Amino acid sequence: MNKIALTIAAVATLGLAACSEPAQDEVANDTNAAVTEMDATTDEALTDVNAAATDAMNAADAALDNAAAGVENAGEAVENAAEAVEENAAQ
Numbered sequence: 001m002n003k004i005a006l007t008i009a010a011v012a013t014l015g016l017a018a019c020s021e022p023a024q025d026e027v028a029n030d031t032n033a034a035v036t037e038m039d040a041t042t043d044e045a046l047t048d049v050n051a052a053a054t055d056a057m058n059a060a061d062a063a064l065d066n067a068a069a070g071v072e073n074a075g076e077a078v079e080n081a082a083e084a085v086e087e088n089a090a091q
Helices: 002-016 021-090
Strands: none
Touching: 002 021
């Protein structure tokens, strides 16, 4: 993105040399507006990427919590089955 901005600025600078003062000001203003808009777009994209990464981490954390709960439940089921076998064997 910065390469694009630098290219735009370079082209605008070269164009300024052949233009009148009002035209140079207009080109400079347009270039500044383009760079400002690009910066805002970059900031918004970074915010979106960070939010998506946070959401992904939260989802992975929840999945791991659910998996741990499933393993714990399976362990309890095995213990219950073992106790039932012992009780039946004692009778």
